[in-house]
Amino acid sequence: MTTAPKTVADLKKQKNVDETIRGVAPTKTVGETYAPDPVSKSADLAALFKLRVTSLIVLSAWAGYYLAAKKHNLPPLGLRLLATLIGVALVACAASAFNQVIERDADGRMSRTKNRPLPTKRMTVRQAYTFGIAAGLLGCILLSVTTNVLTGLLALATALSYIYVYTPLKPISPHSTFVGAFPGAMPALLGWSAATGKVEWEALALFAIVFFWQFPHFLAIAWLYREDYERAGIRMLPVLDRTGKATVRQILGYGAALIPVSVIPVYLAMSGRIYFYGAIALGIAYLAFGIRLSMLKLPPSAANSKKDARQLLQASVIYLPLLLALMMINGAGK
Numbered sequence: 001m002t003t004a005p006k007t008v009a010d011l012k013k014q015k016n017v018d019e020t021i022r023g024v025a026p027t028k029t030v031g032e033t034y035a036p037d038p039v040s041k042s043a044d045l046a047a048l049f050k051l052r053v054t055s056l057i058v059l060s061a062w063a064g065y066y067l068a069a070k071k072h073n074l075p076p077l078g079l080r081l082l083a084t085l086i087g088v089a090l091v092a093c094a095a096s097a098f099n100q101v102i103e104r105d106a107d108g109r110m111s112r113t114k115n116r117p118l119p120t121k122r123m124t125v126r127q128a129y130t131f132g133i134a135a136g137l138l139g140c141i142l143l144s145v146t147t148n149v150l151t152g153l154l155a156l157a158t159a160l161s162y163i164y165v166y167t168p169l170k171p172i173s174p175h176s177t178f179v180g181a182f183p184g185a186m187p188a189l190l191g192w193s194a195a196t197g198k199v200e201w202e203a204l205a206l207f208a209i210v211f212f213w214q215f216p217h218f219l220a221i222a223w224l225y226r227e228d229y230e231r232a233g234i235r236m237l238p239v240l241d242r243t244g245k246a247t248v249r250q251i252l253g254y255g256a257a258l259i260p261v262s263v264i265p266v267y268l269a270m271s272g273r274i275y276f277y278g279a280i281a282l283g284i285a286y287l288a289f290g291i292r293l294s295m296l297k298l299p300p301s302a303a304n305s306k307k308d309a310r311q312l313l314q315a316s317v318i319y320l321p322l323l324l325a326l327m328m329i330n331g332a333g334k
Helices: 008-022 041-048 051-071 079-102 104-108 125-146 149-169 176-184 186-196 201-224 226-232 245-262 273-295 303-329
Strands: none
Touching: 041 079, 041 125, 051 079, 051 186, 051 201, 051 303, 079 104, 079 125, 079 149, 079 186, 125 149, 149 176, 149 186, 176 186, 176 201, 186 201, 201 226, 201 245, 201 273, 201 303, 245 273, 273 303
């Protein structure tokens, strides 16, 4: 029995399937950038500001604000909260814009980022700088005026460390992931300080949760897009760790440590028993995806490992919103 010859459409479809298996093709659910259809300035601005990623940052800030307000018997809703979320979002947008300006050449060499507005020249560097500066200044000023100066300064320090420490370190050392985890864990702390005007142990507990959560998340991205990062000259751990053993150790180590860290809010009287058991269950489930990847005993370059890396990544973007939502729902009052 003979089969009909494949059409051009069939070949393109097969190419997309093959690229997805290899981890080259982008996946909307984890924040990669698609070329806007139709092309528009608003779509390019959304890509420059990474609005899907920014939404997770805003959620973290909201959780910090809500839990702080609950502890100190402050209104959990209102204009102050709105100003906090807008301010944090604007600072995050600014950091994203500057990051893409610095990495525009590297982005152009990676399949997952080549359609961003700067590599495709749909937006100029000057325009991106203008948007970034405007968003950053407005965000820091808004936080300083409507909440407190401490939050404005912390937000500024977060953006500057992301732009001028983490981003330039990426093509130099795999330790950039560790360095980048510090500004990455700040949004919940910013939400707390916006409500209270100070940094308390509870805020540091939220910081620690997001800090540990990031390592399986970012290492899964680097595993999934290892070839992309290598082509762009970005020294993520899976690019240098040819066997994948060091990467797996970090995924499992930080994933396991996240479980006890995630229940600290219970002992600080931030949440109750429901959150305690829920956090443990979510942590075990998150860790299980890392264990499954480790059991393959395959290097990051192996096509068969990409599916499990992708599922670990998707689990990470489900884990954090669920954990924060549960913490807020089961929050303990003063």
